[in-house]
Amino acid sequence: GNSVTQMEGPVTLSEEAFLTINCTYTATGYPSLFWYVQYPGEGLQLLLKATKADDKGSNKGFEATYRKETTSFHLEKGSVQVSDSAVYFCALTLTNAGGTSYGKLTFGQGTILTVHP
Amino acid sequence: DGGITQSPKYLFRKEGQNVTLSCEQNLNHDAMYWYRQDPGQGLRLIYYSQIVNDFQKGDIAEGYSVSREKKESFPLTVTSAQKNPTAFYLCASSMTAVLTNEKLFFGSGTQLSVL
Numbered sequence: 001g002n003s004v005t006q007m008e009g010p011v012t013l014s015e016e017a018f019l020t021i022n023c024t025y026t027a028t029g030y031p032s033l034f035w036y037v038q039y040p041g042e043g044l045q046l047l048l049k050a051t052k053a054d055d056k057g058s059n060k061g062f063e064a065t066y067r068k069e070t071t072s073f074h075l076e077k078g079s080v081q082v083s084d085s086a087v088y089f090c091a092l093t094l095t096n097a098g099g100t101s102y103g104k105l106t107f108g109q110g111t112i113l114t115v116h117p
Numbered sequence: 118d119g120g121i122t123q124s125p126k127y128l129f130r131k132e133g134q135n136v137t138l139s140c141e142q143n144l145n146h147d148a149m150y151w152y153r154q155d156p157g158q159g160l161r162l163i164y165y166s167q168i169v170n171d172f173q174k175g176d177i178a179e180g181y182s183v184s185r186e187k188k189e190s191f192p193l194t195v196t197s198a199q200k201n202p203t204a205f206y207l208c209a210s211s212m213t214a215v216l217t218n219e220k221l222f223f224g225s226g227t228q229l230s231v232l
Binding site: 004006026032034036041043044046049051075087093095104105106107108109110 | 121150152156157158159160161162165175187207209216217220221223224226
């Protein structure tokens, strides 16, 4: 079946440190890949996405590149801030050859990030 | 403000009791979803609905039921058949179910606990 595996957390960093959160996936067919973020007390919100191999998604200083050869979609940020403290979820949806998906997102287990001043 | 409203924020269930979690959206979205969030396990899909009067089972539908009689509402009932209901429940919606092009909008969740 389809699955997403994220690096074990929690991750604790000092402000301005470099961040990597690893994400690998197993999927049949053509997945699109996403990172969602959940800030304390809030629902999840989309951070970035990539819909085909070698695409790079980016938003708010975060980046992730869709690597088909390593089945990975690692999240990176060059300099984290205290306000980045949240839970980060990697997710995939399967698409057909035409690039459309049908309503199911599969999530990883989430990685808790805490950034200290 | 447009968004997704889940209620109640906290809910307690007695043994053998059915409880219903509310989810309402005013975003005019066609698709709605229910996820269960357990510590260390991420989100798992319970049910989803691509359009009003239609819904499909997700990965862990046993012990749950849903209805989609109105576009803006997608209530989830946790039945007595669900033996381990304690979890955080998240409702979400998207403009359409074609998730390559859409993003999910999430509510702030309901924490269900068993007394």
